[in-house]
Amino acid sequence: MSKFRKKGGNELPPISTASLPDIVFMLLFFFMVATVLRKNDLKVENILPNADQTEKLDKTRTVFIYIGKPSAQYRNAGTESRIQIGDKFVDVKEVKGAVFEEINKLRDELRDYVTVALKVDADANTGIVNDVKKELREANLPKIIYITTQQEAVQ
Template sequence: MSKFKKKKGGELPPVNTASLPDIVFMLLFFFMVATVLRKNDLKVLNQLPPADQIEKLDKSRTVFIYIGKPGPNYKGKAREAIVQIGDRIVDVSEVKTAILQEVTKLREELQSSAIVALKIDQDAEAGLVYDVKQELREANLPKIIFITTAGESVE
């Protein structure tokens, strides 16, 4: 009599699913880290002017205002430069209320030190930028910065 018996059926063993939860969580973490979430749907063209002296911005206490001509995502009738705060297109007279609404979305301890960052298209009109700055002064938000791209400054 032999100690080893030959298998007669040649069946495949069942698939081991013990490591499946590990693989699922590894994929979950990968996609959580690799995914970029956009905060605003940009509706204006925004080609920023270059500057040679730039520094990194702390975005935790920053509210962005976009000024430029309507982009491909804009569904309105305007052809001139427009102002976007958050996901809304606002008129210059509405900038004060819209920016104060955005500031209240910040954490409570950051609201008093909020910074307004202007992302202005390089072809936007200076009069519109001046009007927006006047509205920000009336809203008591004096900390204003201009966002640019790295490059040679314009002479």
């Protein structure tokens, strides 16, 4: 009689799932940290003009104002250039109140150093831009910048 016997079947042992929750939580944590959440739903067309001299912007103390024609899904708002602050359309007379609402969402220590950034569509009406700038001056918000896209200098 032989001392060594063959096992009954050649079955594979079951896969251990003990480390599976660790892997799932690691992936969940990675995607939570790496994902950037969009703050505003852009309701206007925003094809920015080109500029050859640009700088990076500190976005932590910036309030964005978008000016342009309503995008295709918001055509019920008209076809003329509109102003968007946050997630809503505003009229020129409502700009001050809407900007101060956005400023109040910032941290307390940044509120005194707010910069208003205008993201104006290349085809937008300049009259509405001048009206917005006038409202911002009346609200004592003199730091206004224009957001553009980078382009090489033309010789």
